[in-house]
Amino acid sequence: MSDNHSYTTNIEWTRNRKGALSSPGLPTMEVATPPNFPGGHPGIWSPEHLFVAAAEVCLMTTFLAIAEKSKLDFLAYRSSATGTLGKLDRGMFVEKIVIRPNVVISDENQREKAITVLEKAKKHCLISKSMVTEVTMEPEVVVR
Amino acid sequence: MSDNHSYTTNIEWTRNRKGALSSPGLPTMEVATPPNFPGGHPGIWSPEHLFVAAAEVCLMTTFLAIAEKSKLDFLAYRSSATGTLGKLDRGMFVEKIVIRPNVVISDENQREKAITVLEKAKKHCLISKSMVTEVTMEPEVVVR
Numbered sequence: 402m403s404d405n406h407s408y409t410t411n412i413e414w415t416r417n418r419k420g421a422l423s424s425p426g427l428p429t430m431e432v433a434t435p436p437n438f439p440g441g442h443p444g445i446w447s448p449e450h451l452f453v454a455a456a457e458v459c460l461m462t463t464f465l466a467i468a469e470k471s472k473l474d475f476l477a478y479r480s481s482a483t484g485t486l487g488k489l490d491r492g493m494f495v496e497k498i499v500i501r502p503n504v505v506i507s508d509e510n511q512r513e514k515a516i517t518v519l520e521k522a523k524k525h526c527l528i529s530k531s532m533v534t535e536v537t538m539e540p541e542v543v544v545r
Numbered sequence: 546m547s548d549n550h551s552y553t554t555n556i557e558w559t560r561n562r563k564g565a566l567s568s569p570g571l572p573t574m575e576v577a578t579p580p581n582f583p584g585g586h587p588g589i590w591s592p593e594h595l596f597v598a599a600a601e602v603c604l605m606t607t608f609l610a611i612a613e614k615s616k617l618d619f620l621a622y623r624s625s626a627t628g629t630l631g632k633l634d635r636g637m638f639v640e641k642i643v644i645r646p647n648v649v650i651s652d653e654n655q656r657e658k659a660i661t662v663l664e665k666a667k668k669h670c671l672i673s674k675s676m677v678t679e680v681t682m683e684p685e686v687v688v689r
Contacts, residue, residue, distance in 0.1 A: 406581060406630040408593045410601050414622035418609050422598055426588050430574065432598075434606040437550060440613070444570050448603035448672045449552045451595045454566055454576075457554050459592035462578040465562050469584070478558035486550040486671070493550075495675040527630070528592045531639040531678050 418442060449495065453484035456498050456536055459528035464502065467518050467525070475515060476545060477505040484534070494533065501539045508544070515542045562586060593639065597628035600642050600680055603672035608646065611662050611669070619659060620689060621649040628678070638677065645683045652688070659686045 410424045418434035419442060434440055435447035457480055468475060480502040487496025500523075504515050519540045523529070529536040554568045562578035563586060578584055579591035601624055612619060624646040631640025644667075648659050663684045667673070673680040 407627050408579070408591070408597050408629075409625060409627045410594060410598045411625045412601055412605050412623060414605060414609070418606055420602065420605055420622075422602060424590070424594055424598075427590055427594065428574070430572070430590075432602045434609070435552070438606075438610075440610065444572075446568070446571055446574075447552070448599045448606060450554060450568055450571065451599035451602060452672050452675065453552050454554045454568075455592045455595035455599060457556055458564065458566060458576045458595060461556050461558060461564055462562055462582075462592060465558070466578070466582075466584065478564075479556060481553060481555045483551055483553045485552075489674075492669060492674065493671045495671065525636060526592075527637045527639065528596050530633075530636065531596065532675060533677055534675050 419445065422446075449484060449486070452495055453482050453498055455528045456484075456526070456532065456534075457482035457500050459526040460500050460502060460522055460538070463526045464504075464518060464522035467521050471514065471518050473506075473514050473518050474508065474511055475504050475506050477503075479503050496534065498529075498532075498534050498536045499539060500536065501541065503541045503543065505543050505545050512542050512544070516540060563589065566590075593628060593630070596639055597626050597642055599672045600628075600670070600676065600678075601626035601644050603670040604644050604646060604666055604682070607670045608648075608663060608666035611665050615658065615662050617650075617658050617662050618652065618655055619648050619650050621647075623647050640678065642673075642676075642678050642680045643683060644680065645685065647685045647687065649687050649689050656686050656688070660684060
């Protein structure tokens, strides 16, 4: 793989269980332990949220790329995703992520193609392929 | 696992290869395909950056928790992390992440304890345990 397929991020601890997350050229964001762990903080992006988001955003960007190639005509795309922790012998991990994409099309005849593009996106998303986590998809295609 | 160990995120496609990432109660951020992929955008958080960040932030938050329990006296913590893509038969994935934590202590006698706390944090980080990716650590402890 070429050098341009590497991604660097930086953290600086600020105080309590919080830090500033940055990356060259990208906006800095606050991160913290999530509130459901001891010492955690509400209202701040946590490692768990970032992990779920990585899979969810990857499904969207992969969908957008395949939709363009497949000439799928769609009006809107949105999704929600939920990650759930589980326990193994070696401790807690993110056991499951469910992603629920919702695609709006204007023509009922495009429904099957939309589902196919979503399924291909699910299969080719490089982030879920990098996870031990079981990633599942519950797609919805709406005609407007 | 109880219900409060679940994490939900949302995406709304905006235009091109970009979207708005949100989560109940958390600040909304722009996300996109990274610039080294066709149609990608510079200066925006990508799935690859979020994935690397999840492992890096998890190491910090786990370090902070174990440092408190172990009564490790430290002045500062920062890190950088680099994720690199690789290729398998079934396509691209995040093959490696290297995390380089830098811990500042005021007392040389705390050096060994600092290293032990870092190693425990590496071992217990629930995000790297959820990855197929090979996550390695290159720790540095500085006395100031």
